Amino acid sequence: MTFAYPFLLLFPLVFLLLYIFTRKKSSAIAFPSVSMLNQLPIPLKVKLRKPLLSLLTLIFICLVSLGAARPQKTSTEEAPQDAYDLMLVLDISGSMKERDFRSGFRYVNRLDAVKEVVSKFIEARKGDRIGLSVFGTQAFLQSPLTSDHRLVLELLSLLQIGIAGEGTAIGDGLGVALKSLEDIPGKSKAIVLLTDGSNNSGQVSPLQAASIAQKFGIKVHTIGIGNRGDNRQLSMFNQPAEYDEKTLKEISSMTGGVFFNANDIEGLKDVYSEIDKLEMRSKEEPRKIVLQEYFPRLAMGALVSLLTYMTLNATIFLKIPE
Secondary structure, three states: OEEOOHHHHHHHHHHHHHHHHHOOOOOOOOOOOOHHHHOOOOOHHHHHHHHHHHHHHHHHHHHHHHHHOOEEEEEEEEOOOOOOEEEEEEEOOHHHHOOOEEEOOEEEOHHHHHHHHHHHHHHHOOOOEEEEEEEOOOEEEEEEEEOOHHHHHHHHHOOOOOOOOOOOOHHHHHHHHHHHHOOOOOOOEEEEEEEOOOOOOOOOOHHHHHHHHHHHOOEEEEEEEOEEOOOOOEOOOOOEOEEOHHHHHHHHHHHOOOEEEEOOHHHHHHHHHHHHHHOOOOOOOOEEEEEEEOHHHHHHHHHHHHHHHHHHHHOOOOOOOO
16 A cells, blocks of 8 residues: 555644644633532533534544545556466377386386476466376377366376377377367467377377367477387387387477477476476566555545534534524
8 A cells, every 4th residue: 555645644633733722712601600500411412512523523634634645556467368278198108117217216117207297397387278188009188178287187197008008199199189279269279299109009190180280370399208219129018119209300390399308307307397488478478557546435435524524513413602
């Protein structure tokens, strides 16, 4: 709370000093004995007249002073803006059980590492709508777009390797995410696709899905984890632990996204941190300054007290001169 003219708050004090110094002593009529007057009953309205009228006068002066000082409350409101719509597409195929990501003093499988990093990414995206689609041999929607991040985190924690099959249907996983985004109004849309393999299942090829994303104007950021496709290494489960770098780069290039790769948890954290910056709102968001004035309320209160004073002084507390 601030005042435009704070010096006017001194007006009640000035009025009090003027009243004290200009007050005239009331004249009294000489009377031989006041004992008879003391026995006369004093009417209630006579008792109430001075304190009530004085109180109304004080209220009027205080309200006028406060109103003239122009009390104001300034607040800043963020300009309305569209929430980001982010679909996270995760690979939960059989190769994600490869235990080559170190967490602390132990190694965890790729899916557990992804859950750990993606959870923190979701928590940091306050105000955004986030959805989750997953793929193995088949693809399905694990969570629709929602601003309830606790729900998304809970559904993320329930993911298990192999529940969608052992294969890798990247195109279908991307297609499910696109289906969730295509009917959502707004321009702030993006998909983050993560996989450790190459497409070997599904009805839609990754590049076909990428062309649809390009048509809708939806950026697709791609992340390859594990070994690149040219290494041709096998995991401890004798499953290909490789991703198709060429296809992932083409997907991101076609849609205006960025390709990343990560071989450990720290690298994965850095990747999602970079994506968070890429899809971050501008720091210089327009703001609206709201100035709330309290003068009208105070002026109304002063007017009510003045009218009440005048009404009582002219009716109930009317003083008839002798």
